[in-house]
Amino acid sequence: MSQLSLKVQGLSKSYDSNQALHCLNLDAYAGEVLAVLGKNGAGKTTFIHSVLGLQSYKADVVEILGERMSGQSRSLDIRQRVGVMMQVGALNANLTVYEQLDLFCSYYPHGEQVADLLEQFGLTKIAKQRFGKLSGGQRQQVLFAIAVAGKPELLFLDEPTVGMDVEARHALWEQIQQRRQLGCAIVFTTHYIEEAERLADRVAILREGEIVAYGTLAEVIAGHPSLEAAYLHHIKQVPSQEPAHA
Numbered sequence: 001m002s003q004l005s006l007k008v009q010g011l012s013k014s015y016d017s018n019q020a021l022h023c024l025n026l027d028a029y030a031g032e033v034l035a036v037l038g039k040n041g042a043g044k045t046t047f048i049h050s051v052l053g054l055q056s057y058k059a060d061v062v063e064i065l066g067e068r069m070s071g072q073s074r075s076l077d078i079r080q081r082v083g084v085m086m087q088v089g090a091l092n093a094n095l096t097v098y099e100q101l102d103l104f105c106s107y108y109p110h111g112e113q114v115a116d117l118l119e120q121f122g123l124t125k126i127a128k129q130r131f132g133k134l135s136g137g138q139r140q141q142v143l144f145a146i147a148v149a150g151k152p153e154l155l156f157l158d159e160p161t162v163g164m165d166v167e168a169r170h171a172l173w174e175q176i177q178q179r180r181q182l183g184c185a186i187v188f189t190t191h192y193i194e195e196a197e198r199l200a201d202r203v204a205i206l207r208e209g210e211i212v213a214y215g216t217l218a219e220v221i222a223g224h225p226s227l228e229a230a231y232l233h234h235i236k237q238v239p240s241q242e243p244a245h246a
């Protein structure tokens with residue numbers, strides 16, 4: 001088995017009375033892609049934000065790249081070795097693509113060079129455009145380039161291909177595969193089940209904050225014609241017991 005990059009045991013999160021995550025156990029390994037699937041509101045983003053320490057949570061174990069986390073704090077070393085694809089609103093819309101990449105590359109002593117990122121992601125032509133003026137798909141590409149600027153060993157991607165055209169989506173899939181081959185552990189969420197089927201080595205399906213299926217792609221699909229069929233089966237609500245009529 002490859003090296004364990006992320007170990008999560010007994011992760012729970014409540015927003016007031018709404019329990020968004022119920023005692024989750026999940027692992028991610030170096031050189032593999034883990035797809036976390038689930039309906040809107042199933043808890044996918046809450047899982048990622050909790051692991052990153054962006055919000056409070058309860059857990060028995062959160063271990064990132066061999067280091068046990070305590071509370072929400074994440075050391076500089078961990079922050080430099082973990083990549084995250086941020087949401088659009090997190091970036092200054094007035095900076096150009098070049099300036100954004102230059103800023104983020106400066107955070108990492110052994111990260112990528114701006115010129116290499118521009119070339120790898122086909123961003124050279126739009127390098128001088130302001131981030132706020134880009135199309136939705138172009139913004140996603142810049143956000144992905146920023147996520148890998150530090151050559152991360154563990155990478156979190158929350159719906160990375162939303163708004164991308166087919167060509168850009170294929171290019172991003174290729175980038176994900178390349179990072180995997182370099183030994184990066186990738187945890188991503190998506191509503192495109194065929195994307196998960198294409199990319200994932202292992203799959204976790206969340207329903208109302210609980211894991212209802214978890215295993216290799218083949219294990220999760222087993223007994224179903226496709227991942228989509230398995231997914232639809234697992235996210236179905238279990239009907240609550242109707243009270244017996246008197």
Ligand SMILES: Nc1ncnc2c1ncn2[C@@H]1O[C@H](COP(=O)(O)OP(=O)(O)OP(=O)(O)O)[C@@H](O)[C@H]1O
Nearest residue numbers: 015018019020038039040041042043044045046047
């Ligand atoms: N900041 C917040 N405050 C209160 N409730 C929240 C907050 N963020 C998420 N929730 C709730 O937690 C639950 C899980 O939300 P989450 O955003 O993790 O789901 P998701 O699976 O990422 O959904 P989507 O696919 O729509 O992005 C939902 O019931 C949501 O309403």
